Amino acid sequence: MGKLWQGFASGKVCEIADDFNSSIKFDKRLFKQDITGSIAHAKMLAHRCIISEKDAAAIVDGLTGILEDILSGTLKIDESAEDIHTFIEETLTARVGDAGKKLHTARSRNDQVALDLRMYLKEETENILGKIKALVKSVTDKAEEYKDAVCSGYTHLQRAQPITFGHQLMAYAFMLLRDCERFTDCYKRINVSPIGCCALAGTTYNTDREYEAKELGFDGIALNSIDGVSDRDFVAEFISCAALLQMHLSRFAEEILLWTSWEFKFVELSDAFTTGSSIMPQKKNSDMAELVRGKTGRVYGDLTGILTVLKGLPLAYNKDMQEDKELVFDAADTVKACLDVFAPMVAEMKANRENMKTAAAKGFINATDLADYLTKKGEPFRSAYKICGEIVGYCIKQGKTLETLSLEEYKKFSDLFGKDVYGEIDIKNCVNKRISAGGTAVSSVEKQIEYVRKRFA
Ligand code: ARG
Helix, strand or coil: CCCCCCCCCCCCCCCCHHHHHHHHHHHHHHHHHHEEEEHHHHHHHHCCCCCCHCCCHHHHHHHHHHHHHHHHCCCCCCCCCCHHHHHHHHHHHHHHHHHHHHHCCCHHHHHHHHHHHHHHHHHEEEEEHHHHHHHHHHHHHHHCCCEEEEEEEEECCCEEEEEEEEHHHHHHHHHHHHHHHHHHHHHHCCCEEECCCCCCCCCCCCCCCCHHHCCCCCCCEEECCCHHCCCCHHHHHHHHHHHHHHHHHHHHHHHHHHHHCCCCCCCEECCCHHHHHCCCCCCEEEHHHHHHHHHHHHHHHHHHHHHHHHHCCCCCCCCCHHHHHHHHHHHHHHHHHHHHHHHHHHHHHCCHHHHHHHHHHHCCCCHHHHHHHHHHHHCCCHHHHHHHHHHHHHHHHHHCCCCCCCHHHHHCCEEEECCCCCCCCCHHHHHHCCCCCCCHHHHHHHHHHHHHHHHCC
């Protein structure tokens, strides 16, 4: 295919340079956006009498046919074209003749590519939001199932305090809720139309940018034409939302990996989401979780990539900006693939209540409750804390737990201990007393589940 820019320049680019310059191998996936944008542009040109209604109708017809043919597979995208914009315009002109040559009036590929990318990201943001919601549903349903399953909560990966497995899962639901808020907010800034900014300076034609923006479902137009074609912060913002989401998925994946290890055995994944080993017959590996964790690195790379491409670019359009597409495509594809595998993986995972309870019983995770018991009986918290520390030390030496220590032994450490201490340190009670807002008690977790479900209703 020829070049759209054979004006003063001869267009005789050497093969290696031509290949290097070309973007069609990756921007071909913008064909739908490019055609939709061009249809709106032709309509606007006719609406302002810049081209005739007849020409506009020929363009719209021609473009509609091209879209149908690409979708049905009868028209193959010719990768010898420089980019998708070239391919569509050249194909249009080949099909409808001179009218096709009028399409590029009052626009440039600079505003065209920015438009296509914004349209693509609007759609991808909606797709991702839908997929996060599906994951949140899996997580909240699982949390509900295990809202009373006692386990140990960890700090420093050391057993810390008793919680419920449902409470832990709901922590991820809240992270994902914020991810949704971030993408929704980012959408507002993507939803601004750059078309009509032209190369950088606007145009002498009497265009109607608002009309074109409305036709394409944008909220408004870029108010500075130089900014409109130079700006890619919406790309960086989208990838940064993706990176934060991946970070959450990666932490969740890491916990699933710990929980499914033989050392923990808190969780078992369905066979549908695990693999085996080619040599060790006993293995059931949580590859999907590992891949989610690993792919997080890619998305971070995409973010670093786009920020680095943009850093130091003078205004307005520079060819460097062509590098935005592979990065943002990769980030969107990766995030969607991770969400797609994560939601059913969580929906099908089973927690082992017995193992979690056993782990919770062994690590003195009710020591805080023991200190609170003494504090409520009048001992200042700091000294209660110290006494309980000594009790834990004693238990370790004797091979006992707080539950198996006799009242006589307790009394050696403080007169304040009575028979009621056993109820206070009962793990289930420890959980259900934590009714403070956001706490681990079943009633509190139920409120959290209800809140998240309402937010997504
Ligand atoms: N393929 C180009 C890109 O992705 C399209 C814009 C070309 N503009 C130009 N002035 N050469 O950025």
